[in-house]
Amino acid sequence: MADRKFGKDIVKHFQSGVSYIIPLVTAAGLLTSLAVIFGGQEVWDQTDTFWGVVRLIGQSGLQFIVPMISAYIAYSVADRPGLAPGFITGIVANEMGTGFLGGMITGLAVGYFVQLLKKVKVPMNLASLKSIIFIPFVATAVVGILMWYVVGPPITALTNLLTSWLNGMQGTNAVILSALLGAMMAVDMGGPINKIAYAFGTAAFTSGSYVASTAMLIGIGLPNFGMWLATVLNKKLYTEAERDNGKSALIMGIIGITEGTIPFAVADPTRVIPSIVVGTAVGAGLNGFFGGTHQTMMSTFMAIPFVDNMITYVISILIGGLVTALMVNFLKSRKKEKIEA
Template structure:
């Protein structure tokens, strides 16, 4: 099998993972969005009323995105024997903070491990329990240890190094720092790099470093808003009917600051989507820092507009980031002759 054929096969497995993930993202994202729209930003910290509990339901669902990706990518590769190991190791990867990229990796590792184990000949007496016990046990143990021992330590080390690096930059060029934070927020949308940028931004916020916190918070909604605009501009030529519908959900989630609205696009087409949202988000945040606008709230992107020191320039920076994301992803799809897959 050629590299191109192998890549297409893996892309097909990712598409299967996306098809199972969409109901989760839509239901959880809309629950969270409605809770924030009607309950205000205080819903994030309480469960005293219906809106706080609705947020809890939605946020819990969004937390399962890496696990669902892992399970159904593995299912696409190895059928039912891949489900249990991927659910278990997907939960471990989620606890390590690997985000949706970790879920994709777990799905591939578990799926192909199970596929390989299926081909190993076993005595007839063990055939009945092969799929039920032997394959799930070995796949869980092997891939689980890989995630814990091979990826766990590097993620922790990366967290320490990147945090120290950002602290060293905090007194330097504001435009560069803002662009860097924007790119880090977009790169894995809930993964370790995103969490480092978020933690740094919130630490800056509590100490009055509003340039850094504004950049971090501004970055949250640019990826989903950018993908919504991309589906508008690309239409049926570049996106399936399902992806266009996902774009509408991404708009709603983006407006209330839920980055996960862009994840279905990133999983389905990581090579084109992830670089585009990184560049667009980084550019928008850097431009806003160049304008010198800040806000002294912990609200994200759209919701922070009324509180910014210069709302007009802030909106222009957001719009630039969104348009760069949309134009770049559609350009990459065009030049590589990407065709939307049928739903």
């Protein structure tokens, strides 16, 4: 019984963190999207044009997703004393390339560690300094160092292992490779696994292997599209804020920004992450089966005009998005039925 309560508390803290980052994702993501729409792909390397500056502002905001998730999960667990240590250790997690999962880990670690530190007794004349010096200092130092030395090495080893594995699969069936790259792009939405797949696809593109690069690029916007479609197909399963975020996620997905899916994934990781992984793998794998490729570095929707098999490419996107939407809504419906029962 205690384990179930602890699990529910963790979910509640995740959802609290999401409620704070939705405005960040919306504002930063839409600014970046508008910059790309009106300024073109060139804005990614510009700061001397108006739309280049808009892109810079939006992209700067997106870089705070992981620190803010960490900070506000810690805040949910331990109130104000957890906020600063959560933010700082979230920055460390972001620098290590652990993605939003790293932010969730540091947020929980800081939150519960701060709760323990609150119970440490200090002399009465030092009580006023406990919450503003002792707790922030100790929590930041301990969790930050553990993150760097304990969590970091396994992540680096996993990154190297996955890269070697992908290189070994390069000559295998296009469907398997495409589905695998699509799944990796979706699994942590900008985290280390996503970055491995992105680096592999980019390297393949530079060597003229467009099957791998197309599979990687199709996986950028599919999770967003699938989650938007899920909010449309069954609105009752989502809050008004989530439905609004679905619209923002769709726009971000069209432009090629996967982070719009993160609020959904953090709020309900056990249902959302498997669904977007399966849906994106299906979409990318189908396109690999049909043999659709393009010789650009444009993502999912923006690549449509340049694909040599446009109809089957669009069909693959639609089926992948539908699989995501149906799967996540089915899983959420089962959860709702259990709660009602």
